[in-house]
Each structure stands twice: as C-alpha cells, then as structure tokens.
Amino acid sequence: MAVAFDEMNGLGEADLRPAYQELSRWLKEVPPDALEYRRQEAELLFRRIGITFAVYGDSEAQERLIPFDVIPRIMSAKEWTILEKGLKQRVLALNMFLKDIYHGRDILRANIIPEDLIFQNPVFRPEMNGQAVPHDVYVHIAGIDIIRTDPENFIVLEDNARTPSGVSYMLENREIMMRLFPDLFARHRVAPVERYPDELLSALRSVAPLSASAEPTVALMTPGVYNSAYYEHSFLADKLGIELVEGRDLVVKNDEVFMRTTEGLKRVDVIYRRVDDDFLDPLTFRPDSALGVPGLMSAYAAGNITLANAVGTGIADDKAIYSYMPDVVKFYLGEEPILKNVQTWRCREPQDLSYVLDNLGDLVVKEVHGSGGYGMLIGPAATKATIEAFRDKLKREPEGFIAQPTLALSTCPTCTEKGLAPRHVDLRPFVLTGSKSTTIVPGGLTRVALKEGSLVVNSSQGGGTKDTWILSE
C-alpha cells in the first residue's frame, strides 16, 4: 500500500499542512519524555474519573480504559465548514428517508432501493408504519464516521443512526487536554465543545410530544451498569441534569410513561434511550428482555412519549442501505452529496459477489448487520486460512455481506513506544437534530488504530482516541 495521506504532514515532510504549523513547532520544543509523562498522567486521570468501557466476552478486563493519545488531531475552519455542510445534508436525507420508508415509500416506487432490502431486513420495524413522530425527526443524534484518503474529500465510512456512542470521550478528552497542555491551547484558537450537553438537551426538549407540559421531562434510559457504554450514559445524564433511568424505573399507565420516584410517580415526556429497539418493550419486541418497559410502545403509538432516536432507525444505517446513500441524498434533496461514499460491492448482487470472491485478498468484507468491528475480514491483513473460511461464509449467505476496497485511511502523528509515528485515524462528529435546527458541535471523536499499519480504529479492537481540534478563523 502506498504511503497514506497524513493529517499533519500531507504527503511528505516538506508538505506540512497549515493547521499543524504551531503543533509541529511545539513538538520540536517539547522534550520527548515530557510527552510520555503527560500521557501517563492522562491515563491516571481517566482511570480515577472512571471512564471505562467493557469489552464483551472479555471477563478479565471487565472495565478497560480506551487508550488516549495526547497528540491532537487538528482541522482548519475551512475544512470544518465543508464537513459540517456535508453532515447536515446527510442527516437531513437520513431523516427524510426514514419518514418516507415508514409512510409514503416514494423511494421504493421510484425503484431507487429494492423493496426486499427494506421489508426483509430485520431492522425494519413494521410497528412504525404510519406512526407519526414529533416534527418528523427520527434521528435526533447521529454519529457519522468520516475518513479521508486525500486532502480534498471527506468520505462517510458508516452512518450511525441508532444509539451512537463516544461523545463523552469528545468532551472528556478536551477536559483532560486542557488540564495537561494549557500552553498548547494558548498557542491555538480551538473551537470549544463544551456546549454539546446544552445543545443536546434543547434538541431533546424541542421534540417533546404535544401532551407534554411546557417544561417537558427528559430522561436518559440505560441498559444498566453492565453495559459497555454505561460510563457515557451516566456522564451525559449528569451533564444534562436529567435522571438516568433503567427499564425497571419506568412504568406505563394509561399509555403514559412514569418514573418511580421517592415522591411517587412522575411523568416522562422524552426518553433519550441508549437501549436497542429489541429490548425496549417486552410486549412488542423481545419478550425475554428484562431491560425494557412493558407497554412503552403503546405509549409511543399514543403519542405520549418521544423516543430519541426513534424506533426503526436501523433501516437507515444498515450497511446494505449504505451503498445507496448517494442516491438517497439526490432523491430527497435534489443535490449532489457533499460527502462521498466508499465504493461498495453488494454481495447480494451476483456480479458484485463474483468480483468480491475473486478479490478477497484485497478487500474489506463486512457483515451487513455487524458493528464495532466484529466479524469483518480485512483481506490484506488476513491469513490464507481465514480468507478461505470467510469465502465459505460468504457463499452460504451472500446477502449478509458487503465489500469495500482497503482504503489507506489518513494518518495522524501519534505517540508510540518508538516516538511519534503516523497511525490511521477516522472521525465521528455528532449531529443533533431538533424541531427547528440541526447543529454540530465543532469537533468529534477521533479514533486512532494504535497498532502499526492497522486500519481498525474500534475501541473493542485495540483502538484509541485523540482530542479533535477545529481551529477558528
């Protein structure tokens, strides 16, 4: 693979990009052991605050820290302006697509997306057919994963429209960076991210149901302490000043949702839920779910509670639907998509499948319904045996997979045992949609693949995070 585009050095040492000038100067001044010392300090801070995540199936390290890299990833105001515009466009299209799929279905009649891809998709929720949601907002919180392979383009790797996580790291990484490197901040004009909780709360309040009082009650619903993102749930509830509820704290009476408090039952109007569709209501979805609230879906149907994100948004971020997104944007908005898609082969289509089977060694193959980097094949990094095993899986269930070229994700200088070295990164900005506006706090979560040459940035697979700086003009 050719040398990847580097966020700091462009395509070579002589190509230092303007946004990184000050950082580059600073890096030359600061002694290398000072960086290592602050890295350790950062780790200690993270551990004491208790910012941990759980890795499923890993009992030894029930609570692990996501490694934090102290070298920030920087973006100029100009780059951000383009990205922001592209993100708003993309999320607007996602919301319009969802409204259409659960109502008129114009896009299916126009033969843009094959019907069976929707109706036979397990994440399509027939319960949502014809169900109105306040202000037609389905995806209130979106985490769009962005990658770059050159300075010109932003490419969407994945749309996360269900319960995207990671925003607590965006906020905490900044807190810790400001504590550790005040001098570095003094030399830059970094756009602040701290208003995210306020933006989120007002977005959530703006979509309260009509039957809510003037001061709607918002609660954050978590599956509980054993969930891998529990820290983030409690962190956000705290920052928003709302109750962190579990299913057992909620009760439905006469199609209204209440929480059990020390002063009796109290009505809830908006639930920012971090629980998957399947577990929301044992009466509608999985009957064995102990995390949910019996009757929640009937309160939802009665229009007495807003769920954020809405039920059934999985159909919009499904990896099989992903490949149609450029068409989706054009169909609803009549505009060219600002953000590119990664070229994608749909293994359900015979020509695509045969191409993929012939080129497994060069491609990345992903499960359509997978997430978190589980169950994917990275051809160039895999052994022959793994590739052959995957080939069998693919042949057995081609509709379960898509394939993409192995992209040289851009890199960013990162602290390693051998000093600073380029490591591949992606970026997850968080897009908030309320009744009136769509807002994006300037920044996001930069994830970095810490292993040399690795392209997998997922925290469950050994990825780390960086603070993301958007410079002001």
Add this chain to the structure above:
Amino acid sequence: MLSRTAENLFWLARYVERAEYLARTIDATLRVTALPAAYIGKTNEWDSALLTAGVGPAFYEHYKEANEASVVEYLSFSDENPSSIKNCIEAARLNSRSVRTALTSEMWDTINSAWIELQGVWSKGGTGNREELAKFLRFVQETSLRFDGSAYRTMLRNDAYWFSRLGVHLERADNTARILDVKYHVLLPEEEHVGGPLDYYQWTSILRSVSATTAYHWVYRETLKPWLIADLLILNDTLPRSLASCYSNLVRNLDQIGVAYGRQGASQRHARGIRNRLEHSHMDDIFQHGVHEFIQEFIADNSRLGEIITKQYLI
C-alpha cells in the same frame, strides 16, 4: 429523585459504614487477643467477633474453628461472606456506579480509588502478615472517613444527602447494638470480678471498636465502669456512635425528607417512637430489665425502621 437512586444511596452508605465497623472489630479483637491469656479469660474472642458481625452460623458452614486466620479471612476477604469487607467495598462501588449522577465527584473518587487500591489485596487473596493487615484495616477505616467527610463537605443538602445519612445511622445503630449485645455479659459484672484485669481489657475492646476510648474519659472522667460504658453507648447522644445519637440523626433526616416532600409517614413516626424511648430511659432501668432484652428489642425495632423506609420511599 428516582426510588432506585435513593435506594442505592442508602445502601451505599450502609456498606461503607459496615466495612468500617468490621475493620474496627477485627482491629479491637487483634489487640485483645494479643494479651496474655490471664488477661482475657477463656472466651474465644474471635467467636465473639463473628457474633458482633452477625455472621456466626454462616461462618461455620465454611470453617471448623474460629481463630485469627479463619475469622480475619472470613470477615475481610471472603467471597462467600456477603458482608465481608471485600464484598461491602465491591457492593459500594457497584452502587456508586449506578448512582454516579447523584454522587459528588469526591465521593465517587473515594470509593473508586479504594476499589482500585484494594484490587492488589484481593488478587493476593488477603494480606500476607500482621503489618499488611494493620495497614489494610487502617485503609478501610480511612476510606470510610473520607467518604463520610466528602459527603458532608460536598453534597447538596437535599434528599440524596438525607437518604445517604439514613443509611449511615441505621447501619451504625445496628452495629453498636450488636457489639453491646455480644459483650453484654461483661457489662454485667459479678462482684468478685469488678475492676479485675479481665473485664478491664474487654471493656476497652468494646470502646475501641466504636472508637470511643478517649471519649469515655472526657465524658465521665472516671476509670472504666461497665454501667457508664453502657450509658455512653446507649443513651449519651453526644457520642456519634451511641444509639441515642444515631436516632436523633435518623429523626432529623427523616423530618427533613418529610418537610421537603410535604408529607410525613410511617417511618417518621416509627423513628420518633424509638428516639423517645431512648430519651426517657435510664441505665438503672435497663440493667434491671436486662441489657440483653433491651438491645434485642432495639435491634428488631431498628431493622423494622429499615423495612418501613424501604416501603415508603425506596421501591
């Protein structure tokens, strides 16, 4: 606030208080058993440590004999004992995690760092020697002090604080009552033993386990007298661990909740009833009617208050 949050705060405080009490009990027992046999008589002090912790029968399902090694292990590090110090700290951390939003960062930090610190001890399965054990017991007591102190200094004075205080005082009252009950026989001196070395060290041990050795002398300016010790621990509400003091705190915190919520209930009435009884009791009467009976009744009443609070607020 959420009932579950209140419940977690209540139990979090109880677990921390219990861990401290266990550490004190072990510490006091170690001191007594270090004395020559002539000073402590024939009673098995480790057995009575188990009794004051309320885990006697369960202990013998796992061990044959109550001695220093087995009891220290069972009370401090055992996974089997649901109220071992280890399990108390683990439960406190789990409770803290589920109510993080209701805790101040100082309180969370206290529990979380204690939990992190103790991973080393747990992974070794205990402490290697007396010195390490002493360090461990001190650490547990300091954690409790830090937790209490940070709650006192950083929490908003609202229902979260009051429910947490209810946990502390209910647990503390139970602990003080249990230690009195187990040792009540030494408080009922037979004529020939009064003032003998045997009782003297037993009494000191009682005072030590409720951290009241110095307090005793300040309050009574007397040598150790059994009825004064009982008076101190039961009726003297200037001693923070006395039953009377626990109950004036319980009544006050319940009243604050009642005022904030605009209504009173069974728990306010029940707590006031117990407090009034303590206020109007005299040590002479208590001895006359039997310390054991008095305390048994108190323990039952106290645990009944826990049930009433749970029913009224926590579920």
